[in-house]
Amino acid sequence: MPTPVSDPVFDLHHGGKLAVQSTVPLATREDLSLAYTPGVARVCEAIAADESLVHRLTWVGKAVAVVTDGSAVLGLGNIGPRAAMPVMEGKAVLFKQFGGVDAVPICLDTQDPDEIVRIVTALAPSFGGINLEDISAPRCFEIERRLAETLSIPVFHDDQHGTAIVVLAALRNAARVLDRKLGDLRVVVSGAGAAGVAVTRMLISGGVTAGDIIVLDSRGCIHSGRTDLSGNAAKAALAADTNAHGVSGDIAAALRGADVLIGVSGGTIPEEALAGMAPGGAIFALANPTPEVHPEIAARYASVVATGRSDFPNQINNVLAFPGIFRGALDAGATRISDGMKVAAAAAIAEVLPSAELSADAIVPSALDPRVAPAVAAAVADAALRDGVLR
16 A cells, blocks of 8 residues: 555654664763773673673663564554554653653564463563553463563553553542442443453452443353353453343343443444433443544433543543553562552552542543653552562
8 A cells, every 4th residue: 555645644654653772972982892892791790690780780670572463453453563563663652751661662473372472581681571562362361471470570461451550540530520439330341352351350459349340242241140251261250250230131231220331342332222321420432443432422321431532531541551650660670560559550640630630521631741650650669569579
């Protein structure tokens, strides 16, 4: 396909969005002798004697690998590693801009979980953290788990946990606007992929009552009576932990009397299904670029409406989470991202907005708000210390 002649998007991406920049001077022979040979040999010997020094004497202590296999890129699906590169470059730019974290996009030409785990494990000595990105479910659960068990650096699948953290932050503030408590809300999560599973788990960790959450996949409500979940451990666990009343059927059945709808599935949710919701609730329709419910329709049935888009109020955007999370984890010397660190990040995002700035159209800070990443980083570092996940 030919590149459009005067398209600002293509113009911006021409030549890519990243470059490598030196942090030390190289103007004299003395500079060269310190930065490279012979001086560098002394640093190598020091690290060989004490490998922990690599985090202080190289960029490893502030560098993250952004890894994908191209199997679930944005809402575009399985478009492969080369087509995924613009997104991974974008993530790296966001890491640097908002968290001061150096990030390297790595697009793997394999979608085999064993190969991905092997390759990322082999690459890990070059980085202080691993950000998994746009890897389809359910393989993403296994890949993250195995890497987290193998490596002594933070491993974070942003499509799962970044989304979940920002959703929890948004729901905390939506509850403040609605004068409700998280534990009293009945929540429907439409979608049981990577984001849906993580959102559900995060909401439970954050104070939503597990039994009052109903999760739906393509076959309807997930409940303990389903006999088709044995091949998916994540969904089977949701069936055991959520939907205490055993609601079955489609989205309309799930939404009857519900206070909150969280869409992370794509597709369209019929307006007649929304009509069954309890009044004065919240709808987060997060599919991109087309929300499950258009905001104008959602506003007929909910007092607070959010999407994943920047052209509507209340953008639920992962950039509110991942730069600060990795900044805090790297600063603290964390070996993993604990549940406590995730909940602390959500609380920090929510608390950036004081009561005077909070409204139905402003339940989360702007993605460009400079207060967010430092607040998240500080909260995550403190939580890492509390949880005892430090080197």
